[in-house]
Amino acid sequence: MTRPLTRRELLERATLGGAVLTIPGFLAACGGGGIEGSGTTTAATAGGAKTLADKLVMSNWTLYIDIDEKTKTYPTLEQFTEQTGVDVQYIEDVNDNDEWFGKNQAALSKKQSVGRDITVLTDWMAGRMVRLGYAQKLDKSVIPNASNLVDTLASPSFDPNREYTLPWQSGLTGIGFDPEKTGEITSVSQLLDDPKLKGRVTFLTEMPSTMNLMMQLDGAETTKVDKTDFEKSIARLQKAVDSGQIRQFTGNDYSGMLAKGDIWAAIAWSGDMVQLKLDKPSLQFVIPDEGGDIWTDNMLIPTGGDVFTASTFMNFVYDPTVAAQIEAYVNYICPVEGAKEEIAKIDQSLASNPLIFPDAATLDKVKVFDAAAADDPELKAMFQKVIGA
Amino acid sequence: MDFLHRHRRLIPYLLLAPGLAWLAVFFLVPTYYLANTSLQTGSLDVGYALTWAWENYSDAISTYHEQFVRSILYAGIATVAALLVSYPLAYFVAFRGGRWKGLLLLLIIAPFFVTYLIRTLAWQTILSDDGYVVDVLQTVGVLGDGDRLLATSTAVVAGITYNFLPFMALPLYVSLEQIDGRLIEAAEDLYSSKVQAFLRVTLPLSLPGVFAGTLLTFIPAAGDFINAELLGTPRQSMIGNVIQSKFLVLTDYGQAAALSFVLMAAILVLIVVYTRALGTERMGV
Numbered sequence: 001m002t003r004p005l006t007r008r009e010l011l012e013r014a015t016l017g018g019a020v021l022t023i024p025g026f027l028a029a030c031g032g033g034g035i036e037g038s039g040t041t042t043a044a045t046a047g048g049a050k051t052l053a054d055k056l057v058m059s060n061w062t063l064y065i066d067i068d069e070k071t072k073t074y075p076t077l078e079q080f081t082e083q084t085g086v087d088v089q090y091i092e093d094v095n096d097n098d099e100w101f102g103k104n105q106a107a108l109s110k111k112q113s114v115g116r117d118i119t120v121l122t123d124w125m126a127g128r129m130v131r132l133g134y135a136q137k138l139d140k141s142v143i144p145n146a147s148n149l150v151d152t153l154a155s156p157s158f159d160p161n162r163e164y165t166l167p168w169q170s171g172l173t174g175i176g177f178d179p180e181k182t183g184e185i186t187s188v189s190q191l192l193d194d195p196k197l198k199g200r201v202t203f204l205t206e207m208p209s210t211m212n213l214m215m216q217l218d219g220a221e222t223t224k225v226d227k228t229d230f231e232k233s234i235a236r237l238q239k240a241v242d243s244g245q246i247r248q249f250t251g252n253d254y255s256g257m258l259a260k261g262d263i264w265a266a267i268a269w270s271g272d273m274v275q276l277k278l279d280k281p282s283l284q285f286v287i288p289d290e291g292g293d294i295w296t297d298n299m300l301i302p303t304g305g306d307v308f309t310a311s312t313f314m315n316f317v318y319d320p321t322v323a324a325q326i327e328a329y330v331n332y333i334c335p336v337e338g339a340k341e342e343i344a345k346i347d348q349s350l351a352s353n354p355l356i357f358p359d360a361a362t363l364d365k366v367k368v369f370d371a372a373a374a375d376d377p378e379l380k381a382m383f384q385k386v387i388g389a
Numbered sequence: 390m391d392f393l394h395r396h397r398r399l400i401p402y403l404l405l406a407p408g409l410a411w412l413a414v415f416f417l418v419p420t421y422y423l424a425n426t427s428l429q430t431g432s433l434d435v436g437y438a439l440t441w442a443w444e445n446y447s448d449a450i451s452t453y454h455e456q457f458v459r460s461i462l463y464a465g466i467a468t469v470a471a472l473l474v475s476y477p478l479a480y481f482v483a484f485r486g487g488r489w490k491g492l493l494l495l496l497i498i499a500p501f502f503v504t505y506l507i508r509t510l511a512w513q514t515i516l517s518d519d520g521y522v523v524d525v526l527q528t529v530g531v532l533g534d535g536d537r538l539l540a541t542s543t544a545v546v547a548g549i550t551y552n553f554l555p556f557m558a559l560p561l562y563v564s565l566e567q568i569d570g571r572l573i574e575a576a577e578d579l580y581s582s583k584v585q586a587f588l589r590v591t592l593p594l595s596l597p598g599v600f601a602g603t604l605l606t607f608i609p610a611a612g613d614f615i616n617a618e619l620l621g622t623p624r625q626s627m628i629g630n631v632i633q634s635k636f637l638v639l640t641d642y643g644q645a646a647a648l649s650f651v652l653m654a655a656i657l658v659l660i661v662v663y664t665r666a667l668g669t670e671r672m673g674v
Contacts, residue, residue, distance in 0.1 A: 098637040105640075109436075132433060199537065241623050247540050248622050253510065262518045262539060377432060380639055388623025389634035 053309040055087045058118040059100075061297065062092040064169065066329035076326055080316050086309060091116075096251075097125035104302070108134045113304020118313065120168045124208060124374030126298040127158030131375075135164045136301040139311035145318035148337045152363060153296055157223070158371040165298035166314050167335035169271075172358065172366055173209040173293035176258055176268030176276070176285050186289050188217045191265050192240045200264040202257065203237070205249045207383045208369035209293050210237075210267055216291035216367065225373035234382050241386060249387040258283065270355045271332040285355060287365045294366040296335065331356055427646035437642060445647035453631050453648065457655065460627040463542070463617075464610035467549040471557040471606050472599065474550070479561035479598070480591075483568075497558050505552065509619050512548050513539060516620070540622045548616035553609060557602040564598025565591070600667055604660065611656055628652055 067074055077088040094100050100121065104114045109132075121129060129135040140146060146166060159165045177185045182197060191201045204210045211230065214237055215222045220229035240246045247263060248254075254266040255276055273285035301310045316322060320338030327334040328346045333356060344351035351357060358366075373379055393400060427445055431437035450457070482493045500508055516522055516538040526532040538544050568591060576586040614629030628648065635645035 096637075101640075102637045105433075128433070199540070244622075246622075253513070253619070256510075256513065260514070260517055260519065262513070377639060377641070381641075384634045384638060386623065388617075388621075388626030389630040389638075 050308055052084055052086050052312060053117075053306045054085075055089060056117050056306070056309050056313055057089045057091065057115060058120075058313070059091050059094050059116045060120045060168070061094045064092070064120070064297075064330055065090070066326050076317070076322055079322070080313060083316070084312060086312070088313070094120060097122050101125060101128070108132070108303055111303055114302050115304070116302055117305035117310040118299050119302050120297050120299050122297050123156060123158065123295055123368065124371045126165050126300055127156075127371035128375050129300055129302065130159055130164045134303055136303065136305060136307050137163050138166065138301065138314065139307050142308065142311045143315040143318065145315045148318050148320060148323075150335055150337050152294075153335050156296070156368060156371065159298075165300045166318070167296045168299050168317075169330060169332040170294055170296040170335055171332045172270040172287060172355070172362070173204070173213065173267060173295065174270065174285055174287040175265060176254075176273050176283060177265035178258065178261070178280075178282065179284050180282055181261070181264040185265060185284075185286065188213050188267075188288050188290065191267070192217075192236065192245060197265055198243075198245050199247050200262075201246055202248045202250045202254045202263050202266045203246055204254075204267045204269075205251055205387055207380060208295065208374040209269070210249075211383065212293035212367060212369040213267060213288060213291070217288070219290070222291075222293075222367050222369050225370040225376075225379070227379070230373070230379055231382065234386060238386050241388075271330070274331045274353065274355045287362055289365075292362075292366040294333075294363075294368055296368075327356065333358065423646050423649060426642050427650050429643040429646075431643070433640050442643055445643045446651065449644055449647045449651050453628060456626055456628045456631050457652070459625070460611050460613075460629065460652070461655065461659070463546050463549060463627060464607050464613075467546050467553065467610050468557070468603050468607045470546070470550045471554050472603060475554060475558040475561050475602065476595075476599075479558050479565055483562055483565035494559075494562065497562075498555050500551075501555060506615060506619075508552060509548055509615050512544065512551065512620055516544050516547070539620065540625075542621070542625055544620040545616050545625045545627075548620045549610050549613055552613075552616065553606045556605040556609070560601035560605065561595065561598040564595045564601075568594045596667070600664075603663075608656055608660075612652060 065074055066076055074088075074090055077090055081087055100119070107114050126135070140163070143166070146162065149162065149167065153167050153170065154162065156162075156165075175185055175188065175191065179185075181200075182190075182194075185191070191197060191203075211233060212222050214233040215225070215229055218229065218233050218236070220226065220233065237246075250257075250266070252269065252272055254263065254268060255272045257263045258266055258268070259276060259280055268285060270285060273283065276283050277285075299310075299314055301307055317326065318336055320336055320342045323334055323336035323339040324342030324346060327339055327343055328350055331350070331353075334340070334343075340351050340357050354362060425439060426437075428439055428441050428443065429437045430440045430442045430445075478497070482490060482497070486493050514520065518537050518539060523532060523538050526538070527534060527536070532538070538547075572590050572594070573586050576590045577583070581589065612629045612632075614627055614633050617625050617627045617630055632645050632648045632652070635641045635648065639645075
């Protein structure tokens with residue numbers, strides 16, 4: 001997902017000056033804690049070493065773990081160090097799946113280490129890493145907590161038995177809108193056809209998010225994508241671009257525009273909307289009647305990472321108490337069963353927020369987009385053409 | 390020393406060596422790899438191989454000529470606009486800046502202290518539909534009631550102009566600053582008006598700055614993609630957007646490299662024509 005910021009303080013900044021979004025190569029320069037990795041990989045022992053390394057190097061998206069603003073330390077990571085003696089070097093250098101891959105592709109294709117024990121990537125990119133053999137098998141024997149993984153995410157098409165990946169956070173894609181300007185919105189068709197919304201609508205540059213909604217609008221299956229269905233929805237999208245109905249395709253910079261009123265409705269991500277609503281409670285987020293999208297960012301161990309240490313860490317964050325602590329800060333959707341009960345002890349309002357812990361009815365309406373289709377060059381090229389690139 | 394005495398003709402080459410090495414490492418080698426890549430085909434799954442795929446070039450031009458033309462056009466307009474804004478600015482700093490010169494120069498480059506991306510995003514706020522700029526333009530009737538600035542060609546060109554303005558202003562300042570004030574006095578002593586003195590003395594003497602500034606602005610502007618991405622719609626996309634998407638999103642490295650080469654060649658041709666037209670030999674550039 002192109003979805004780095006959106007924790008509260010950044011959003012406040014966003015409404016003042018414009019949101020931060022990711023453009024490959026640029027956010028790297030302005031990401032807050034962007035300490036570039038030293039490349040010092042921990043002992044790159046791929047086969048079964050059962051001793052913990054001294055250090056764990058983890059790459060993640062910005063604002064994706066709890067942080068103590070005063071001391072600039074990460075409580076969760078410090079607890080892990082206390083428990084295991086393993087220092088964690090936590091690097092917020094994933095701004096965009098494609099950008100991350102572009103930077104590391106040369107090393108990965110030569111089977112070289114990229115200096116990370118854990119990297120967090122979105123479904124289709126995680127799928128690509130598994131497919132190309134750039135991800136190592138997890139040591140499930142040290143991850144008993146993996147049984148806490150919620151059922152809905154247990155067997156994605158790209159890793160049916162979760163042998164290589166474990167979810168870090170999930171999120172929903174739906175429609176964010178300002179009902180004072182638009183009235184009630186229940187379907188993507190309103191964004192595409194309502195003349196009142198002409199030029200006041202944005203869609204996402206992230207293909208799976210946008211196309212999952214577009215295709216379901218046409219009644220097509222999106223967990224296993226058919227090319228003709230895809231083409232049909234692309235044509236409909238193109239029409240809305242040509243007519244000027246769709247104003248722009250964005251990363252998460254739609255959030256600033258929605259807050260300022262430049263746009264009235266957008267295909268939006270749930271985590272962004274949790275934050276946006278804090279500043280502007282009148283904004284609404286709905287899963288369209290025809291169906292929405294759920295995506296996941298997954299932890300995986302790239303070539304060269306220390307499997308035993310990384311697996312131990314994954315086990316740690318799959319403890320519901322730890323997961324709740326992370327979730328209380330991050331506000332996306334927690335993949336760990338039992339975290340809801342734990343988070344209620346921290347903040348009841350979070351536990352009852354349907355954007356953070358969606359109810360069964362909402363989850364029934366959302367689908368995981370076909371990871372293979374999301375990484376299909378031909379389909380991607382069609383989509384890139386529509387968004388003007 | 391003996392060696393140098395005997396091989397005196399080698400000295401210029403030895404002195405050139407660091408520069409040449411720099412060029413080789415940072416220009417020739419990457420260019421070679423880019424050229425090589427531009428003739429490759431393949432995909433992530435099967436790997437990439439040099440297949441002498443010249444069709445990468447023909448496809449690049451036939452599919453994306455619209456974005457090429459748009460890039461050159463936007464960059465051209467932005468360069469002219471930057472010149473029109475920068476010239477009076479640089480003139481003022483150079484001739485009227487006095488003891489504030491240093492501070493004024495600092496102000497010109499001040500935007501560079503902020504990340505390029507953030508500067509461009511700030512324009513989303515400046516040109517916002519409910520912002521002052523749109524308000525004023527609507528009041529004076531330049532914009533219709535329902536019209537907007539954001540997500541239009543105007544916004545993209547404005548963003549490019551703004552972002553590259555210092556590249557225009559600084560060389561202009563340098564060339565204006567070097568002008569010997571006595572020449573202008575002499576012109577006026579010989580009964581030329583202020584305007585004539587400017588047109589016959591100041592302007593010609595500042596042409597090297599104009600030349601350097603336009604090149605420094607036009608070249609990066611033609612390859613820009615941030616402004617089109619943030620301030621435009623898909624209908625404003627420039628060739629930089631396409632190259633970016635081909636390299637990173639579609640991992641079609643061959644065609645991305647071919648597009649980069651075509652862009653490089655197009656810019657080179659334009660520059661040669663421009664240099665000839667301006668006759669820079671006489672200006673010692």
